[in-house]
Amino acid sequence: MEKKRQTAIKQLKALDKLAPKDMRLAAEWNQDWQVLISTIMSAQTRDETTIAISNILYKKYPTLKSLSNTPIKTIEKIIRPVNYYKTKSKHIKKTSKIILKQGVPNTLDELLKLPGVGRKVGNVYLAEFHKANAIGVDTHCSRVSQKLGWSKNKHPHKIEKDLEQLFPKRYWCSINYIIVRFGRSHTHKQEDEIFKRIKKLK
Incomplete structure (x- = not known):
């Protein structure tokens, strides 16, 4: 499990590097x-x-x-x-x-x-x-989690629980943020090519 966890962390960081930092998300407001x-x-x-x-x-x-x-x-x-x-x-x-x-x-x-x-x-x-330890599982998060083998489930709640077991708590609040920015900036075809490379990370 520890090896799988470290691989998943490397994969998440790789996605983060490919996600535009200046992209605004729907939930980003002041109040x-x-x-x-x-x-x-x-x-x-x-x-x-x-x-x-x-x-x-x-x-x-x-x-x-x-x-x-x-x-x-x-x-x-x-x-x-x-x-x-x-x-x-x-x-x-x-x-x-x-x-x-x-x-x-x-x-x-x-x-x-x-x-x-x-x-x-x-x-x-x-x-x-609140930057709380919480993972919001939407369509982007669900797709990426299944493609990279982080979860074999299709139900959002089950995927959420799989991700909680896989990633240390300090990563939870950034998972959705990273994946949504990545998903919005790449087509599914581009994603598949990227996933092939990311899956090779150990």
Whole structure:
């Protein structure tokens, strides 16, 4: 297991070198509620779209209170380019009202109680805003983990647990960050060629 762990760490570092450092991700915002709301919107949606729509949303509603008071139909009109915008609009409305009163939770168990927050959203939020030991498993993370043999599972929660066993905790919060930047900057064909080289690392 130790040999496999050291190989995986080398592979992750190799991916990091190939990932552009100046690429902005959907979860990168200054305020905790913005990080959470944008991460909710990012599910099944390209980061470029999420960032653009988030900019419009936060420019019009710069405070959590103003967002929480916004009618769902108005939110729908703004975030329409985001996939599943109707469902996400309801989640944004409900979640913004809850965290306005209670604050944004800082544990996964409490985050999972919020509308629109699953394990991926919760873990990405914790890793991004709190630099917590959390691994957000999205489509990029799932694909790379299977291609490099880090996990044989397809279910995100099982992949998350496999990665937790494989990588030391100090790497957890950077795994999604590295893989998403790598995935967004390479085609699948380019990735496959890179994976062939990376698999040779020992």
